[in-house]
Amino acid sequence: MTVLLKVCGATSRRDVAVLGAAGADLIGLWHGVPGGPAELSAGRLAALAQACRTLEVTAARPAPEPVLVTFLPDPAAVLDAARAAGVRWLQLHGYQPPAVVAALKRGWPEVTVVKVLHISGDACAERPLLASYERAGTDVFLFDAVSEAGRVGSTGLTLDPGVVLDLAEATTQPFLLAGGISAANRARYEKVTAHPRFVGVDVDTAARDTAGAFCADRIGGIRRQWRAVPEVEEVA
Numbered sequence: 165m166t167v168l169l170k171v172c173g174a175t176s177r178r179d180v181a182v183l184g185a186a187g188a189d190l191i192g193l194w195h196g197v198p199g200g201p202a203e204l205s206a207g208r209l210a211a212l213a214q215a216c217r218t219l220e221v222t223a224a225r226p227a228p229e230p231v232l233v234t235f236l237p238d239p240a241a242v243l244d245a246a247r248a249a250g251v252r253w254l255q256l257h258g259y260q261p262p263a264v265v266a267a268l269k270r271g272w273p274e275v276t277v278v279k280v281l282h283i284s285g286d287a288c289a290e291r292p293l294l295a296s297y298e299r300a301g302t303d304v305f306l307f308d309a310v311s312e313a314g315r316v317g318s319t320g321l322t323l324d325p326g327v328v329l330d331l332a333e334a335t336t337q338p339f340l341l342a343g344g345i346s347a348a349n350r351a352r353y354e355k356v357t358a359h360p361r362f363v364g365v366d367v368d369t370a371a372r373d374t375a376g377a378f379c380a381d382r383i384g385g386i387r388r389q390w391r392a393v394p395e396v397e398e399v400a
Contacts, residue, residue: 167357167391168364170340171371171383172233173202177215177344179378183371184219184228188366190253191216191228195245196236197257210249218248231278233257239267259289262296269301270320276303278340284310286327294335305335306366309343322349328356333395338363346370348383357390364392 168258171183172192183191184250194202195209213230221227232251235258242264246254254268255278265277279302282289289310290297297305307328316329322344332339338361341353345365356362367386373379 196234265300342366
């Protein structure tokens, strides 16, 4: 199984180049995240999405896929931004309801919709709506930690593996794991990585150096550790 590595928060062509060279499969581009440190205008979103597509590639390392990461509640605004930038992965990082997912899928059936599930302690805000999100067309869930103060995204907080597994069993779609992911804590999530619907990790804080810049060595270390995933035996 190939584990996807998503790195979030690129704000420059240099960021895109570093992430691509380090082996990121998905690059998160923030748009419609008010006050976010990596917020991009529509024009910058389009420019960096194009930078992802034009990176030098090889057969072993294709160009990373740009991902629109947004809190925008209006599906028309999300689709307008995505179409203008040519972005086909949409990450709903706020508390957008299932109706937004359904509208996105109606408006552009080919897009991949990633819905973040916000976890605080052992509670997930969206848990009562999981079936509705799936019926609406969610393609991938992303499990992420929320701070005690309610901060969403790039918190650096880790999730309890037992909570992750319990939530994974409540869904039927593939999932990405976020929340303080690093090269050092891969072993803690051994059972999570063995789950048949686990497809990858999403990082931000651990991908940066002490000055806050993306670091190829750190990203490469995360990639190596998290791609060392045991194969799940088929049940006869």
